[in-house]
Amino acid sequence: MTSQTIVLVEDNPDDEALTLRAFEKSNIRNKVVVLRDGAEALAYLFPDNGDGAPRPGLILLDLNLPKVGGLEVLRRMQTDERTRLIPVVVLTSSKLDEDILDSYRSGANAYVRKPVKFSDFAEAVRALGVFWLLLNEPAPSPAPESD
Amino acid sequence: MIELASLTDGMCVALMEAASDAMVCVAADGRVVQVNAQAERLFGYEREELIGQPVEILVPDTARAVHPGYRAGYIADPRHRPMGAGGPLAGRRRDASTFPAEISLSAIDTDEGILIAAAIRDVTAQLRARDLERSSQSLESFIYSVSHDLRAPLRALSGYSGALLEDYGEILGAEGRGYAERIAAASEQMGQLIDYLLQVSRISRAELRLQPVDLGEEAARIAEELQRREPGRHVCFTIAKHVQALADRRLIRTVLQNLLDNAWKFTSGRDDASIEFGTAPSGDAALCCYVRDNGAGFDPAYADKLFQPFQRLHAARDFPATGTGTGLASVRQIVERHGGQAWAESAVGAGATFYFTLDGKETA
Numbered sequence: 001m002t003s004q005t006i007v008l009v010e011d012n013p014d015d016e017a018l019t020l021r022a023f024e025k026s027n028i029r030n031k032v033v034v035l036r037d038g039a040e041a042l043a044y045l046f047p048d049n050g051d052g053a054p055r056p057g058l059i060l061l062d063l064n065l066p067k068v069g070g071l072e073v074l075r076r077m078q079t080d081e082r083t084r085l086i087p088v089v090v091l092t093s094s095k096l097d098e099d100i101l102d103s104y105r106s107g108a109n110a111y112v113r114k115p116v117k118f119s120d121f122a123e124a125v126r127a128l129g130v131f132w133l134l135l136n137e138p139a140p141s142p143a144p145e146s147d
Numbered sequence: 148m149i150e151l152a153s154l155t156d157g158m159c160v161a162l163m164e165a166a167s168d169a170m171v172c173v174a175a176d177g178r179v180v181q182v183n184a185q186a187e188r189l190f191g192y193e194r195e196e197l198i199g200q201p202v203e204i205l206v207p208d209t210a211r212a213v214h215p216g217y218r219a220g221y222i223a224d225p226r227h228r229p230m231g232a233g234g235p236l237a238g239r240r241r242d243a244s245t246f247p248a249e250i251s252l253s254a255i256d257t258d259e260g261i262l263i264a265a266a267i268r269d270v271t272a273q274l275r276a277r278d279l280e281r282s283s284q285s286l287e288s289f290i291y292s293v294s295h296d297l298r299a300p301l302r303a304l305s306g307y308s309g310a311l312l313e314d315y316g317e318i319l320g321a322e323g324r325g326y327a328e329r330i331a332a333a334s335e336q337m338g339q340l341i342d343y344l345l346q347v348s349r350i351s352r353a354e355l356r357l358q359p360v361d362l363g364e365e366a367a368r369i370a371e372e373l374q375r376r377e378p379g380r381h382v383c384f385t386i387a388k389h390v391q392a393l394a395d396r397r398l399i400r401t402v403l404q405n406l407l408d409n410a411w412k413f414t415s416g417r418d419d420a421s422i423e424f425g426t427a428p429s430g431d432a433a434l435c436c437y438v439r440d441n442g443a444g445f446d447p448a449y450a451d452k453l454f455q456p457f458q459r460l461h462a463a464r465d466f467p468a469t470g471t472g473t474g475l476a477s478v479r480q481i482v483e484r485h486g487g488q489a490w491a492e493s494a495v496g497a498g499a500t501f502y503f504t505l506d507g508k509e510t511a
Contacts (some may be wrong), residue, residue, distance in 0.1 A: 009422035021310060093298045095345070116301050117340035118309025120333060 004057025006032045006134055009041045009073065010091075011065050015114065018080065019060070022125035026057050030057070030133060038068025042076055045083050053082045057140075058132040061108075063092040063099055074106035085139035168266040173202045175222055175260045177215060189269060190278035191241035202265075207236055207239045227256030230265075237265060247274050287348045294344040301341070304334040343473040344455060350480050356394045362390040362436060366403050366424040373411045382414060383421040390426055392434050392505050398481045399505075406438040406501050414442035415497065432487060432504035441498040450491050454479040478503065 010016045016034055023032060033056070034132070036039045041061070047053060063070035070090060077083040089110040090103045103111050112128065115121045160181070163170045169186035173179055179197045187194055190205055190344035197204075206214045217230075230250040232238055244502040246269045255262040316324055323421045365388055370384045392399065407422065414420035422440045429435035445453065456476035476491075478501075482489040486506025 015299070015305065018302065018306040018310070025313075050294055051510055093295060095179055114298075114302060116298055116341075118305040121302060121306060122309075 004030060004135070004138075005054065006030050006061070006129070007041070007059045008032055009035045009059065009061045009065065009070065011036050011062065011132050014015055015062075018118075018121060022122040022132070023129055025122060026126035026129060028126070028129040030129075034128070037038050037066040038070060038073045039066075040130070041065075041073050042068060045073075045077065046080065055082070055145060056086060057138060059088045060091045060128070061066040061088050061089060063094055063103070071102055073107055074103065080105040087136065087138065088130055089132065091128075153212070164206060164437075165353065166266065168268045171197075171205065171265045171267060172255075173218075173265065177201050177203065177218055177264075179205075180262060186267065189240075189246075189267065190238065202412065205239055207237045207245045208243075210237070214486055221252060221254075221263065223261070225252075225261060227251070227253045236371050238269070238337065240405055246271055287352050290344055290348045291311045291352075294341045294348070297341050298338070301334050301338055303340070305331055313448075323356070339473075341474075345475060346473070347456075347480065350477065350484065353395070353398065355398070355484060357393050358395050358396060360394050362392050362394075362399065362403065363388045363424065365396075365400055366390075366407065366438075369400075369407045370406050370424075372420070373407060377411075380415070381418070381420070382411065383419075385421065385423040387425040390424075390434070390436065392436075394485055394505055395481075398484070402478050402481050402503065404476050406503075409501070410440035410442065412442075414440050415446075417442060427502065429504060432506055434505045435502060436505075437500050437502045439498065439500040444493040444495050444497045444499045445491075446495055447493055450493065453491055454489060473500075 006028075008016065008019055010019065015082075020032060020034075023030070024061075032053075033044065035044055041059075042112065061070045061073060070092070074088060074090075077086065077088065087109045088107065090108045090110060091112050091113055091114060092099070094100075095113050095120070100111050110128075112124055115124055160183075163172075163181065163183040164185075166183060166185065169189040170181075170183045171179060171186050172181040179200050179202050182192075182194055182197050184194075187429045190197070202218075203211050203214050228251065228323045230252055231455055234252050236238070238248045238250075239245050249268045249270050251266050253264045253266075271295075308327045311319070311327045312324060312331070316327075319327065367384075367386045370386060374380075374382065374384075403424075407424070414422065420441065422438070424436070424438050427435045427437050454475045456473050475491075479489045482503045482505070487504040489501070489503040491499060491501045
């Protein structure tokens with residue numbers, strides 16, 4: 001597996017623990033950065049110094065988040081060249097048509113409803129990791145802006 | 148009191164009587180000139196008691212003081228219009244009780260001056276229906292958000308009991324593993340219940356998009372899919388062609404899916420399984436369809452219970468593989484949303500027939 005960082009934006013500590021465990025059990029050893037609300041996610045993706053913006057290989061994003069919601073995070077990412085091409089998978093409880101539509105419209109690359117059943121949940125996390133970090137060919141880094 | 152030939156004239160009174168609303172005619176000075184029988188009934192007065200009285204006796208105490216001012220305002224600009232720009236209106240009955248009202252005003256020019264004709268309607272029932280509709284809508288969205296929120300702790304229950312089994316199964320021993328498995332199974336069952344709640348609220352909130360649907364075509368497609376999923380089974384499907392209905396395609400597909408799934412499931416014990424989709428005489432309804440199988444059937448004593456949600460779940464211990472017990476409840480809910488009915492006929496061992504009617508016009 002590649003060395004890319006996974007970002008997990010999740011406010012529920014149980015879901016966080018189960019997701020991390022599922023990565024571990026599937027031998028996905030990538031570094032996982034856990035951010036617990038949308039504001040933390042934005043602060044991570046758009047650091048004040050501007051230059052050292054991280055470019056994770058995958059973002060797993062919950063929708064219902066404290067402070068700044070997942071959709072807002074998606075929209076902000078779309079407006080910035082540095083974050084526009086980072087794969088984002090919405091991982092949420094919601095099955096509402098409007099949430100699914102809004103996510104895709106805001107730039108999500110995939111939408112997965114968190115399964116309730118333990119084995120399904122673990123399998124979903126494993127499959128996401130394998131697909132996005134191993135099978136999927138990410139967009140090449142944008143060329144550095146010339147002066 | 149103003150005597151008006153035009154109003155006491157039989158024809159004019161007859162016109163007032165013919166109105167479905169209560170009518171009260173008031174002179175410019177605010178005295179009641181004429182009322183119809185509907186007004187007598189609505190306010191609880193005899194006609195003679197009202198005529199000549201200030202119309203304010205029909206106005207609730209709280210609005211009585213301001214009413215003459217409104218009246219003067221209307222006479223200054225007497226256009227036909229609904230009353231109540233200032234808020235909800237009410238009428239006062241003889242017994243001092245009040246009722247919510249809709250009132251529209253017209254001005255009639257006469258030799259004796261202007262007359263105001265008020266048509267008054269008691270809207271208690273409409274308001275009650277609206278309140279009911281509102282509270283049922285808020286109940287629906289409450290159910291939605293609650294069942295949604297319940298999924299998060301449920302994932303933790305299922306997740307940690309699963310993790311316990313995986314990581315510490317050895318240490319737990321057989322009895323401990325059994326307990327953890329029960330937690331996992333119970334949380335899975337609860338997940339199905341929650342999914343059903345979500346489905347119920349979704350079906351009742353969904354807007355019905357009626358369009359012509361060929362139910363025979365839909366049934367054939369579902370049958371093919373069932374066959375494909377279990378190619379080892381030999382089931383004889385007989386499916387009527389060109390069964391045109393006016394229905395919401397997505398919802399009616401769920402109905403057929405559930406009925407055919409059931410038929411498929413309960414004929415699994417037979418080598419000569421047969422499943423039939425067809426139409427029956429529809430009586431008052433536009434269309435009556437049935438799904439018939441020659442499978443296990445059921446005791447007719449429970450024919451109606453079948454359509455209640457979770458009936459199957461109560462027997463989950465005996466029939467662990469038969470699903471959540473919510474399929475037929477959804478069938479009934481969807482069919483009833485289409486103005487139809489769903490019922491079943493059977494005898495143990497003699498197969499079952501599930502009927503549903505649709506109210507939408509046939510669009511053949």
